[in-house]
Amino acid sequence: MNVEGLLEHGFTAVALPDGSRQIDGVYIGDLLSWVMGRAQMDNAWITIMSNNNVIAVASLADTACVILAEGVELSTELKELAEAKDINVLSSPKSAYEIAVILSGLLA
Template sequence: MTVQELTGALSLTVYHLEAPDRPVTSGYAGDLLSWVLGRAERDCAWLTIMSNQNVAAVALMAEAACVVLTEGVAPDGELLRRAAEKGVNLLGTELDTFTAAHRLAGMLSP
């Protein structure tokens, strides 16, 4: 599945879409940035409620395919700027984190 396909399947809001064809191979849900950095898999869809500029840096270092802000959280201006600057796919949903993770898992399961 690609980031673009994920965006359509979950009706995600696009905040920044640098690489729509990037593959999504797993998911990760977490809000503690240092924890995410050490545990998220490359090419994951990272689900979080964190919306500050550090999210873009962690997504870049963790090599996440995209960040999905859950629970209706909107990115702050600095996160939008950093996502565009660093080429981070940044998306959003009104779904709570559990529901978004459950739907993502269902789409990624064989």
């Protein structure tokens, strides 16, 4: 499953500079060091955090994409930063749990 493929399942693209990137697993978390310690490379990372450190962590931890849950939005400035840093960001009005359930079905 690639990141772009999620657009057909109710996710909205916020920044999609590398849509063909493959997703391998999921991590949910809002504490950034926890995410850096536990998330795996190529995971889809579900969070409600939306500051610019999120873009840095996604870049350094090399996640496939960030999925902003609960309708959380990204500022225009951070959308541009995500594009510039090659970070895919999607959003969904659903909760982290509901998003994980959808991804679980898609990645099975």
